[in-house]
Amino acid sequence: MSAVIDHHTDHAHGPAKGLMRWVLTTNHKDIGSMYLWFSFAMFLLGGTLAMVIRAELFQPGLQLVDPNFFNQMTTMHGLIMVFGAVMPAFVGLANWMVPLMIGAPDMALPRMNNFSFWLLPAAFGLLVSTLFMEGGAPNFGWTFYAPLSTTYGPQSTTFFIFAIHLAGISSIMGAINIIATILNMRAPGMTLMKMPMFAWTWLITAFLLIAVMPVLAGVVTMMLMDIHFGTSFFSAAGGGDPVLFQHVFWFFGHPEVYIMILPAFGAVSMIIPAFSRKPLFGYTSMVYATGAIAFLSFAVWAHHMFTVGIPLTGQLFFMYATMLIAVPTGVKVFNWATTMFRGSLSFEAPMLFAVAFVILFTIGGFSGLMLAIAPADYQYHDTYFVVAHFHYVLVPGAIFGIFASAYYWLPKWTGHMYDEVLAKTHFWMSFIGMNLAFFPMHFVGLAGMPRRIPDYNMMFANFNMVSSIGAFMFGATQLLFLYIVIKTIRGGKPAPAKPWDGAEGLEWTVPSPAPYHTFSTPPEVK
Amino acid sequence: MASPEKHEIYYVPEQSKWPIVGSIALLVSVFGAGTLMNGLSSGSGAAPGQYILFAGLLLLVWMFFGWFGNVIKESRQGLYSSQMDRSFRMGMTWFIFSEVMFFAAFFGALFYVRTFAGPWLDGIGEKGSSSILWPEFNFSWPLVNNPDPSRFPGPHETISPWQLPLINTLLLVSSSVTLTLAHHALRAGKRKALQNWLLLTVVLGVIFLGLQLAEYAHAYRDLGLTLKSGIYGSTFFMLTGFHGFHVTMGAIILTVMLIRVYKGHFTPENHFGFEAAAWYWHFVDVVWVALFIFVYVL
Numbered sequence: 001m002s003a004v005i006d007h008h009t010d011h012a013h014g015p016a017k018g019l020m021r022w023v024l025t026t027n028h029k030d031i032g033s034m035y036l037w038f039s040f041a042m043f044l045l046g047g048t049l050a051m052v053i054r055a056e057l058f059q060p061g062l063q064l065v066d067p068n069f070f071n072q073m074t075t076m077h078g079l080i081m082v083f084g085a086v087m088p089a090f091v092g093l094a095n096w097m098v099p100l101m102i103g104a105p106d107m108a109l110p111r112m113n114n115f116s117f118w119l120l121p122a123a124f125g126l127l128v129s130t131l132f133m134e135g136g137a138p139n140f141g142w143t144f145y146a147p148l149s150t151t152y153g154p155q156s157t158t159f160f161i162f163a164i165h166l167a168g169i170s171s172i173m174g175a176i177n178i179i180a181t182i183l184n185m186r187a188p189g190m191t192l193m194k195m196p197m198f199a200w201t202w203l204i205t206a207f208l209l210i211a212v213m214p215v216l217a218g219v220v221t222m223m224l225m226d227i228h229f230g231t232s233f234f235s236a237a238g239g240g241d242p243v244l245f246q247h248v249f250w251f252f253g254h255p256e257v258y259i260m261i262l263p264a265f266g267a268v269s270m271i272i273p274a275f276s277r278k279p280l281f282g283y284t285s286m287v288y289a290t291g292a293i294a295f296l297s298f299a300v301w302a303h304h305m306f307t308v309g310i311p312l313t314g315q316l317f318f319m320y321a322t323m324l325i326a327v328p329t330g331v332k333v334f335n336w337a338t339t340m341f342r343g344s345l346s347f348e349a350p351m352l353f354a355v356a357f358v359i360l361f362t363i364g365g366f367s368g369l370m371l372a373i374a375p376a377d378y379q380y381h382d383t384y385f386v387v388a389h390f391h392y393v394l395v396p397g398a399i400f401g402i403f404a405s406a407y408y409w410l411p412k413w414t415g416h417m418y419d420e421v422l423a424k425t426h427f428w429m430s431f432i433g434m435n436l437a438f439f440p441m442h443f444v445g446l447a448g449m450p451r452r453i454p455d456y457n458m459m460f461a462n463f464n465m466v467s468s469i470g471a472f473m474f475g476a477t478q479l480l481f482l483y484i485v486i487k488t489i490r491g492g493k494p495a496p497a498k499p500w501d502g503a504e505g506l507e508w509t510v511p512s513p514a515p516y517h518t519f520s521t522p523p524e525v526k
Numbered sequence: 527m528a529s530p531e532k533h534e535i536y537y538v539p540e541q542s543k544w545p546i547v548g549s550i551a552l553l554v555s556v557f558g559a560g561t562l563m564n565g566l567s568s569g570s571g572a573a574p575g576q577y578i579l580f581a582g583l584l585l586l587v588w589m590f591f592g593w594f595g596n597v598i599k600e601s602r603q604g605l606y607s608s609q610m611d612r613s614f615r616m617g618m619t620w621f622i623f624s625e626v627m628f629f630a631a632f633f634g635a636l637f638y639v640r641t642f643a644g645p646w647l648d649g650i651g652e653k654g655s656s657s658i659l660w661p662e663f664n665f666s667w668p669l670v671n672n673p674d675p676s677r678f679p680g681p682h683e684t685i686s687p688w689q690l691p692l693i694n695t696l697l698l699v700s701s702s703v704t705l706t707l708a709h710h711a712l713r714a715g716k717r718k719a720l721q722n723w724l725l726l727t728v729v730l731g732v733i734f735l736g737l738q739l740a741e742y743a744h745a746y747r748d749l750g751l752t753l754k755s756g757i758y759g760s761t762f763f764m765l766t767g768f769h770g771f772h773v774t775m776g777a778i779i780l781t782v783m784l785i786r787v788y789k790g791h792f793t794p795e796n797h798f799g800f801e802a803a804a805w806y807w808h809f810v811d812v813v814w815v816a817l818f819i820f821v822y823v824l
Contacts, residue, residue: 016541020541021541023546024541024542024543024545024546025541026538026539026540026541026542027538104536105536105538106536106538108613108616108617109613109614109617110538110539111539111542111544111545111593112545112617114542114545114546115544115545115548115549117545118545118546118548118549119548119549119552121549122549122550122552122553125553126553126556126557155564155568158560158563158564159556159557159560161560162556162557162559162560163556165556166552166553166556169552172621172624175620176616176617176620176621176624177617179616179620180613180616180617180620183616184609184612184613184616185536185609185613210620210623210624210627211623211624211627212627213624213627214624214625214627214628214630214631215627215628215630215631215634217628217631218628218630218631218632218635219631221764222631222632222635222764224563225753225760225764227563227567228563228566228567229753229754230752230753230754231753231754231759231760231763231764232672232678232756232757232760233635233757233760233761235677235678236643236647236656236659236673237660237672237673237674237677237678238672238673238674238677238678238755238756238757238760239639239643239644239647239665239669239672239673239678239756239757239758240639240643240756240757240760241638241639241642241643243643244635244638244639244643247634247638248631248634248635251631251634309653310653311651311652311653312652313652517538520535
């Protein structure tokens with residue numbers, strides 16, 4: 001390990017004092033921390049809404065909330081988790097780690113970086129405020145299909161549209177920054193094919209973001225025009241088509257799914273080798289598989305729309321294209337398993353989350369394959385089976401990826417080791433809670449329980465109660481995570497520069513906690 | 527290990543207030559715009575919304591002046607290395623790509639309606655059963671008779687591409703040429719030629735906008751073609767409207783560049799601000815050519 005780089009930072013100064021440090025900062029580590037805290041706050045808020053949903057569904061019959069409020073809960077839960085929790089968490093990880101991984105002094109465009117972040121509190125302040133507006137918050141589901149959102153939506157839909165615009169501007173600027181950083185700021189000698197997987201997956205994710213966030217902006221703009229200015233994009237009476245909404249939305253929406261999972265792929269591809277004490281198996285194929293997934297993600301959107309009335313040719317095309325995605329994803333799962341094969345494994349918290357990620361994400365992938373089969377999807381569509389599927393790819397997929405990353409890099413961020421016993425408790429409680437919550441949804445879904453309905457048939461009662469108990473367990477456990485992080489920040493065993501003996505990469509050559517400015521002079525990569 | 531002398535330092539700016547000013551400005555603007563639209567649609571009037579929107583836009587203008595002023599000052603102090611220059615170039619390139627995708631959403635809507643949704647409503651094709659909704663409906667493009675004319679009365683006439691739109695095409699294409707001539711003059715260090723060609727570019731852009739406004743007035747007054755006249759009016763006004771908005775932004779950016787030329791900010795080697803403006807202008811031009819073909823002619 002290199003004798004650390006104190007003399008590189010001699011012209012640099014530490015952070016400013018007080019609140020304004022955070023408001024005015026241009027430092028990638030400050031901004032990364034703000035992203036991560038913001039995302040965690042949104043995770044708790046979105047989680048609270050999920051608790052309301054699960055409390056209502058604890059027993060059949062209408063118990064706690066009225067159906068309109070229930071609809072607002074499902075809508076806001078989805079929007080907050082997708083745009084407020086998962087995406088900002090990965091941008092935060094990218095902000096913190098990409099410059100450290102590629103040996104850059106900061107992000108390529110530091111002021112714009114801060115702009116990207118501060119648009120998020122604006123966007124979500126506006127979005128959450130709709131809960132308190134006359135007529136209530138958006139209640140048409142996070143996919144806001146027209147005409148439910150245009151003709152029948154509440155007045156607050158206007159503000160929802162603008163909140164999406166702000167979040168979209170933030171994402172686009174963040175993605176531009178990440179691309180410019182990765183393509184332009186790598187240390188001498190770090191060729192693209194020597195880059196850590198997390199940087200690779202983020203490079204491809206950033207491309208997806210720039211390609212599809214403007215399309216989302218376009219579709220919400222069409223909604224806005226239909227609502228307020230009398231256009232007829234989504235009204236067949238004027239020659240438009242409500243199905244047009246779904247096409248444009250899912251052209252954004254499907255790549256968006258990969259935006260939420262690819263960075264987790266990257267992080268897991270670094271964590272598994274570190275705790276297997278072996279290099280990643282098949283690095284090159286990992287890179288190409290990521291590229292292939294991103295490429296295919298543009299050609300599968302209508303698999304969300306099999307039941308809406310699209311031509312048979314379209315259904316066949318989108319069915320086969322969707323199944324093709326299983327090939328590069330299979331390459332990845334194979335590589336992770338092979339990396340662990342005959343490694344010297346140890347199971348610290350990051351590795352536990354990473355291994356659970358591989359297994360449970362694969363389950364979510366398989367239910368995705370079931371849903372990809374158009375004739376079978378006619379049965380599954382809009383049932384709890386779909387809910388089970390996407391929660392299996394998002395919770396133990398994206399969110400376990402984030403937890404794995406957080407534990408893996410917490411020592412670098414804070415300079416302290418986290419409490420391993422508590423972290424393992426967090427893992428097992430999350431693992432059990434999450435499986436209790438979402439596995440029974442497969443069964444009730446296949447038996448025909450529709451999603452987004454506050455009441456259900458008596459025959460689903462037992463499984464729903466199990467789901468609710470699991471969800472409460474998973475939700476409560478996340479407060480433990482908050483406690484672990486605060487405890488780690490405030491103290492704990494001092495972390496060495498490289499706390500994991502199998503870890504590789506430039507981020508482990510700087511001290512822990514990482515100094516305020518790192519790599520002001522680029523390191524040489526051999 | 528490379529010594530600092532041999533390696534250019536990448537300039538990481540100190541704290542800046544402009545990002546937070548920009549965030550607040552955008553939040554105030556969209557809150558104002560939303561309040562305004564809800565007020566107009568519900569009939570309670572434009573009152574608070576328009577003032578909030580105006581305040582937000584003022585803040586936004588202030589942010590742009592301050593932020594870009596900062597960047598210009600730093601650039602002229604020689605703080606930017608060639609690596610920084612590359613970051614700016616990548617940033618602008620990917621920004622323009624995002625704009626392309628924004629227009630792609632609206633072009634996609636146009637193609638979808640013309641190729642699929644329209645014929646289906648007319649009973650043609652695999653989903654032709656949609657024609658049971660309005661059995662009388664006949665699809666043609668540009669769509670003049672909407673499926674439900676009582677809710678969406680169609681236009682009496684459509685816009686002929688071979689009058690104003692053709693003139694506008696010639697105007698914008700020649701403005702791209704004059705801008706390239708200005709760029710050549712800048713690189714050759716011919717200040718006077720640069721000023722003239724750039725001024726001519728801005729003038730051509732402004733004439734384009736004037737003619738576009740005249741065309742809108744004509745459409746609303748004489749043809750009955752409005753935002754409310756069905757999918758033809760919707761796609762027509764949204765595509766040309768967003769394009770016109772981009773031409774307006776481009777003309778403002780080029781005007782700023784013209785002022786900077788008069789102030790002598792650019793050198794034959796170092797003029798990325800000018801180049802970024804030029805890229806943007808060419809992008810707007812290409813979008814227009816696509817518009818002319820797919821919205822007006824075909």
